[in-house]
Amino acid sequence: MTPIVDKKALCVEGFAVVLTSAIVAFLMIFLGQTYLFPLVFSVVVAVVVFFGFLILTGFTMISPNEAKVMTFFGKYVGTIHGHQGFLWTLPFTLKDTVSLKVINMSTPVLKVNDLRGNPVELACVIVWRVVDAAQAKYNVENYEVFIKNQSEVVLRSIASQHPYDGSDDVVSLRAHAPVISEMLAKTLQEKVSVAGIHIEDVRLSHLAYAPEIATAMLKRQQAVASLEAREYLVKNALSIVDDVVEHFSQGASKLGFSDEKKADLVNNLLITLVSSNDAEPVLNLTTR
Numbered sequence: 233m234t235p236i237v238d239k240k241a242l243c244v245e246g247f248a249v250v251l252t253s254a255i256v257a258f259l260m261i262f263l264g265q266t267y268l269f270p271l272v273f274s275v276v277v278a279v280v281v282f283f284g285f286l287i288l289t290g291f292t293m294i295s296p297n298e299a300k301v302m303t304f305f306g307k308y309v310g311t312i313h314g315h316q317g318f319l320w321t322l323p324f325t326l327k328d329t330v331s332l333k334v335i336n337m338s339t340p341v342l343k344v345n346d347l348r349g350n351p352v353e354l355a356c357v358i359v360w361r362v363v364d365a366a367q368a369k370y371n372v373e374n375y376e377v378f379i380k381n382q383s384e385v386v387l388r389s390i391a392s393q394h395p396y397d398g399s400d401d402v403v404s405l406r407a408h409a410p411v412i413s414e415m416l417a418k419t420l421q422e423k424v425s426v427a428g429i430h431i432e433d434v435r436l437s438h439l440a441y442a443p444e445i446a447t448a449m450l451k452r453q454q455a456v457a458s459l460e461a462r463e464y465l466v467k468n469a470l471s472i473v474d475d476v477v478e479h480f481s482q483g484a485s486k487l488g489f490s491d492e493k494k495a496d497l498v499n500n501l502l503i504t505l506v507s508s509n510d511a512e513p514v515l516n517l518t519t520r
Contacts, residue, residue, distance in 0.1 A: 235426075236370045241302050241310025246291050246318035253287050290323035297332045299365035311365050330365035334432060339383050341438055344391040346405065351442035352396050354405070356416060357435050358383055364428025375427045382423040390415050396441065409436055 292312075294300055299313035302325040312321060313332065321327075341355045360379060362368045368375040390412065391405060398404040403411055416434040424431065 236308055236366045238311045238313070238364050238366045238428075241300075241312050241321055243312050243315060243319045243321045246320045249287060249291075249320040253284065286323050287320070288323075290320045290325070291318070292321060292327050293318055294329075299330045299332055299362075300327045301330055301365050301369045302327050308366060308370065313365060328369055330362055330368055332362055332365070334359060334361045337380070337383070338437060339380075339387060342384060342387060342391075343442055344388050346391060347393060347395045350396055351444065352391065352405070353438065353440050353442055354387065354391055354436060355438040356383070356387055356413075357437045358420070359432040359434075360424075360429055361432065362428055363430045367426065367428030372427045375429060378427050379420075379424050379429055383420055386416060386420045386423060390419065396439075405436070405439055409439075412436060 292300055294312060294316050296316050298316070299311055300321075301311050302309050302321065304322060304325050309322060309325060312319065337358045337360065339355050339358070341353050343351055343353050346352050358379070362375065372378045394408075394412065395402065395404050397406050405412055413434050413436065416436075417431050420434060421431045
């Protein structure tokens with residue numbers, strides 16, 4: 233395949249061409265009718281009509297954020313971009329319009345197996361635009377279908393390389409959404425550059441376990457969260473107990489606890505701090 237890239241095409245203001253052509257045509261007809269023989273005048277009129285038709289085929293209109301890709305009898309001759317309004321360009325050219333606007337596209341919800349083999353459902357929103365109209369028009373068959381298909385391929389590939397959830401040192405789909413989005417954008421950009429497309433942003437819009445395992449995984453997540461909460465409570469409760477025991481064993485408030493009394497105090501404090509139910513232990517602070 234021969235790659236094609238944008239090159240500027242000739243274009244001028246259309247109204248200026250209309251005015252100039254009208255003045256030239258009027259002068260030729262007026263002078264021809266006044267100073268030439270009827271036969272020669274007919275030739276002049278024919279020439280004016282021919283060039284008028286030739287000029288008419290070069291007129292085109294371009295809206296904001298649009299480009300015109302032009303071919304002359306099958307040969308690419310240039311692209312008009314950065315201009316808008318009523319323009320005149322090379323006559324007898326085929327002018328195809330390519331939008332340069334930012335496009336927001338959502339992928340369908342895909343079911344993919346993550347790194348651990350768990351089926352997950354995910355989708356993403358892609359913000360993109362065409363930056364090279366010639367590449368978008370001639371390097372791929374249909375650039376909109378092309379980016380849609382490539383986005384699904386990239387999304388499946390990235391999802392299969394990472395677990396749905398994991399520890400902090402493992403990049404997971406749920407906990408590291410910005411990193412995953414950056415991977416998606418970079419990989420997709422490499423895929424669609426041939427079509428003259430620039431990826432502005434990629435974000436996950438849907439992420440969940442597949443319905444067949446969603447209930448089991450929810451219970452697992454709840455169990456892990458409960459265990460982590462218990463570990464946090466116990467760790468901090470022990471720190472509080474150490475401070476309490478040290479407070480009553482030293483300084484002006486020294487009570488001279490026996491080891492047995494200290495054990496009772498520690499036991500009651502842990503029950504009070506860690507129990508998931510309301511606890512009312514008796515904290516006996518008597519000394520030996």
